[in-house]
Amino acid sequence: MKNEIFVVASDSFKGSLSSMDVGLAVADGIKDVLPSAEVIIVPVADGGEGTVDAIVAGTDGKEVKCTVRGPLGEPVTAVYGICNDTAVIEMAAASGLTLIAAERRNPWLTSSYGTGELIRDALRRGCRRFLIGLGGSATNDGGTGMLSALGFRFLDSDGKPVGDGGGEAGRIVAVDASGVMPELAEATFTVACDVTNPLTGADGASHVYGPQKGADSEMVFALDHALDNFAKVTARFCGQDYSGVPGCGAAGGMGFAFLVFLHGHLRPGIEMVLDAVGFDDKIKDATLVITGEGRLDSQTCMGKAPYGVLHRAAACRIPVIAIGGAVVPAAVPALIEAGFTAVFPVVAGPVALSEAMCPDVAVGNIRRTVSQIIRTALLK
Secondary structure, three states: OOOOEEEEOOOOEOOOEOHHHHHHHHHHHHHHHOOOOEEEEOOOOOOOOOHHHHHHHHHOOEEEEEEEEOOOOOEEEEEEEEEOOEEEEEHHHHHEHHHOOHHHOOOOOOOOHHHHHHHHHHHHOOOOEEEEEOOOEOOOOOOHHHHHHOOOEEEOOOOOEOOOOHHHHHHOOEEEOOOOOHHHHHOEEEEEOOOOOOOOOOOOHHHHHOHHHOOOHHHHHHHHHHHHHHHHHHHHHHOOOOOOOOOOOHHHHHHHHHHHHOOOEEEOHHHHHHHHOOHHHHOOOOOEEEEEEEEEOOOOOOOOHHHHHHHHHHHOOOOEEEEEEEEOHHHHHHHHHHOOOEEEEOOOOOOOHHHHOOHHHHHHHHHHHHHHHHHHHOOO
């Protein structure tokens, strides 16, 4: 294996190490055994937290800071990425649940306006391609806030713009697109969407995700009614009802807003990221791919980054080894059956979670584990 190529494409170990940090630790573990080895680090993410970091690092892009409206209208400083003419935006940076204290979470009031401001800023900087991550939203407004920031107007029965928040979607009777930013006509949107929920109904945005955003049972039904009203108004506006399309319920209806008003393309998050960083080209000569995430379990093969990496590498007949801060033993047979050559936990023995997640400890654990993996591989 001395002259062979290793590709490292791990998700972040959430709360501990970024995707790039994990990659560097893996590379050190490989080089401890094979100092002359070629190691290619490809930062990846599944379309949620860490997407901007991964794509910016993987494409030599840059980060941009922008002050926008937070979910409840207060100013927040959000970061997004620019890679050539492409903007990479995580909705959570401007309209995320973690921006609001638990006791203040209220999807009747929260707005996605700040996400629209990030798009607006990127359009003014010349970006025309957009990669959007929808994870971690605090909103249930059907994307009306975002769209309002881009020039759409949602009018009530008096012909006046409705206010912010999910509850206001129930007051919309008409859509006015006369003031939409002209730059949008040249823009394309690829949206990371790993859920199949429709906009409304028992499996829709309000019923499935409303409670975790602060809605009680009464509010859930009211929010669903509001989004149903918005969907009907939108159907009259564009001539077709898209509310039942899988993924439209993502992020409180942001999937619906991107699909209908911005002609967005909804894709699995890891697929969006892998394409953005040119993953297929980077693995074409690889002998081994090492991937991972903080916890390898039964959810790993349901759209998570390691499974996306495995899928691409398997198409090229390249073996894939997965490492995790923790590995659920019961999930190992399914992970092997899915195609991973082997899976390894990086923690050597019982330890407090806080200690295991300490960055220096995690780096050391990854480096040690990977060096042992490579030593074992040399026995062939």
